[in-house]
Amino acid sequence: MSTTASGPAYIPRGTKSKCSKGSSENILNLPVDHGVAYTPGLEPLLNANDHKPGEHILKYGFCAATKLPCSPVTPLAWINVNKKHILEGAPALIEQSKLTCVKGGVISIVINAGSAQNDDHNEAAADKVEAVTAATEAENPYGFKQAVKDAIDNGILPNPATMQSDYEFIEGGLSTPIFKIASLAGGFILDKKGNVYAMVDASVGYGLGLPYPVTGSVGQGYFGNADKSSEEKYRDALAGGSIGTTTGAGIQGNASIGVPSGVISGEVSFNPSIGKSFGGRYAWYLFNVNE
Structure with missing residues (x-):
């Protein structure tokens, strides 16, 4: 693992990782490879979807957050990945990935100080990843990005x-029927710079909703204190976690703050429910429709 002329190095199976709340390091595992190997050793490279506990993510000793033996819960994909190089539908992991x-920990790659000698192998891996990405796009050029572009055009x-x-x-998911106590939803965000994000929401509260275990909403959002000068600044403001409160009847208002960005947002949305809820959201950047 090292930074090469072609960019950040890729992460093969067996690479050491650590958790900010764990007492020991452990390797990253990959039971089924994605078709691209790293030499020497012919270890396969990992992608952003390789985050399942017990399968990809092993235990890190004793957890300082829970005061119990480590038992990782990692439902979301890796972030800080190489979005230009795709392995089986997901961006490749690099040494900056998190x-x-x-339970409160952040898992990161343990950088090998002696890895400079592996530059040639990383260059070869980069070439192969690019070839696999090109072949995948040739076989399936009509992916989610193109679908979003078509939806905008139409x-x-x-x-x-x-x-x-x-x-x-726009989002949809599940909630407790009639008496809106808890909900879990997922969807995506499109900002005015063309950035597209996936997101998950979870909330608890009180009120009335549909007599079915479904929920959904569409809405608009506005930043109160964010730098809006570039695509990257929008990503900094929207990607990551946020917490907030939502109130209304049909037409609802939400106020939230990014964690740890500190960006304050206000949203107006339509949701077929009445009441007040408190919750959190996590969003991660996917691509830009203008690229």
């Missing part, structure tokens, strides 16, 4: 170039 455990989704709000979102 993974969040819901007026199904808003055009970022004419968007009045800072971002718009």
Whole structure:
């Protein structure tokens, strides 16, 4: 693992990792490879979806957050990945990649100080990843990114170039029926710079909703204190976690703050429920429709 002329190095199976709350390091595992190996050793490379506890993520000794033996819970994909190089549908891991455990730890790659000698192998791995990515795109050029572009062109989704709000979102999921006590939802966000994010929401509260275990909402959001000068600044503001409160009847208002970004956001959305809820959201950047 090292930074080469072609960019950050890729992460093969067997690479050491650590958790900020764990007492010991452990290797990253990959039971089924993605078709690209790292030499020497012919160890397969990992991607952002390799985050399952017990399968990819092993235990890190004693957990300082729970005061119990480590038992990682990592439902979300790795972040800080190489989005230009795709392995079986997900970005390749690099040495800057991070993974969040819901118990409070952050899992990161242990950098090998003596890895400079592996530059040639990383260059070869980069070439192979690029070849696999090109072949995949040739076989399946009509992916999610193209579907989003088509939806924008056909007026199904808003055009970022004419968007009045800072971002718009759509989500759907499950909630406790009639008496809205808890909900869990997922969806995606499109901002006015063309960035697209996946997101998950969880909330608890009180009120009335549909007599079915479903929930959904569409809405617009506005930043109160974010730098809006570039695509990257929008990503800094939207990607990551946030906590907030939502109140309303049909048309609802939400106020939230990013953690740890500190960006304050206000949202207006339509949701077929009445009441007040408190919850959190996590969003991660996928791609930009203009690229």
